[in-house]
Amino acid sequence: MREVRVRFAPSPTGALHLGGVRTALFNYLFARKHNGKFILRIEDTDQTRFVPGAEEYIIKSLAWIGLDIDESDIVGGEYGPYKQSNRKHLYTKYAQQLVNDGFAYYAFDTPEDLEVMRKDLEAKKSSIQSYGPATRMSMKNSLTLGEEKTKQLLDENVPYVIRFKMPENEKLVLKDIIRGEIKADTSLLDDKVLYKSDGMPTYHLANIVDDHLMKISHVIRGEEWLPSLPLHYLLYRSFGWLDTMPEFAHLPLILKPDGKGKLSKRDGDRLGFPVFPLHWEDPKTGEVSKGYEEAGYFPEAFLNMMALLGWNPGNNSTQEIFTKEELCKIFTLENVHKAGSKFDPEKNKWFNKQYLELKPNEELAEYFIEDAKKDGVTVDKAKAAKLCGLVKDRCHFSHDLWKESKYFFVAPTEYNEANKKKFWKPESEDLMNKSIEILKQTEDFSSKNLENIFTDWINNNQLSFGKVLNPMRLLLAGECKGPHIFDILEELGKEESIRRIETGIKNI
């Protein structure tokens, strides 16, 4: 195989969505697997859709997931610049070349002209509804106008575009790594604009020119590009670049969790899950979107779950938890599933939990400390790590760690009604008063010792654990959930434990 060079080529038109993340990830994994290069190219040829901050967002997102870039405007590289608006001059030359070689032509039709053509075709119920082999000879272009008239219009600075001259009656059979053979009939295709009247290339031209100049070996992109594959192939052919044309792989789309269609930002809002990796505020609309990071997902978990959406290790493997390094070793495009996959936020929760449990408490403590700080509580690392160990079983997200531990630092002011109804019995007050006496007499406030003392007391007096410990938990924490109660007592300490039970008896 030739040197692997792949690119992730987003448009800076907004936040990087999940589809884009996965495309980037699969490009990255493929590059690493083959010791190749992962290149970031910014495709900003549409000036009207440019969104300030989007490019920075994309770069930050890739960094969060841990996809290190080998070539880009920031890290450098010998094929730069890597932003298409800075490569504008290149495309003019290549568009010109296609015209000179007879593969493309000038078109002077106004938007109104095009509108008329479409209406006309629609009225005739024609199956062909575009500017192409069947219609081009009735339009205003260098093919119909002749050389002299064309030159005159160009000299007069009449706005023009350059369109690809789609050949007629060619049956193409193209290769896609994931899908196998893709068939196309050029007579059904249209004459796409390659060069816009504002002097910018369209995606089609810029993409082929840049992939060629940057020596891209494999184009791994979303399925929405599959219909453009014949055009792209024909462009390579027209330029005479077929011998170095990259191989193509079109990734299946990520679909809505319910219902039909492509996953959109709306779905995330509607169903309550993030669709962007990081926090995003749209500078035009002011709309704010939560990201996976602030929702408490770990980047490793996020990467893992994105990798398994449409890809699997194959070979009867049932492994689901993979580090980035493992994925770099075993990833293959052949194991990418062909059909689109519905996004499953529930499974993502599970993935994150797996990672949370795998992480050492010292690492979790960092998240804990930060969240505590936001609530005005300062915790040292040792204590934070200890508490993380106590509560992690019940957590799915990093923020749950502090949420589930908050009562260690803030005494309850109210008590869960349902728990109260279930566990606070007429005899509870008496038992709590007796418990206070026991706690007061206990010097060694370790979890182990407390457990021994209470076990003896309960057994010796024919009491049940539930009758004593549930009300106590309710008074200590405000609700009946959480870790081993003697761990809670140890953590709170003698004084605070007694104080909570005392005030609890009064306030409940």
Place this chain on the structure above:
RNA sequence: GGUCCUUUCGUCUAGAGGCUAGGACGCAAGAUUUUCAUUCUUGUAACACGGGUUCGAUUCCCGUAGGGACUACCA
């Protein structure tokens, strides 16, 4: 409408002519338990349909139906 892609449990998927169609999420039940969880066990549930090819099709071929994408001087 046209073109192309696609189709295994509710969801993500394994499977590459012969299997009790496997795993995971979810859901349900049970076990553990002082609570909530965790964990463990068990269960639930799928080859879209119709034709071929074949001794034999989930698997290969052709239709049909469903789903998706594209059909801009957007990417």
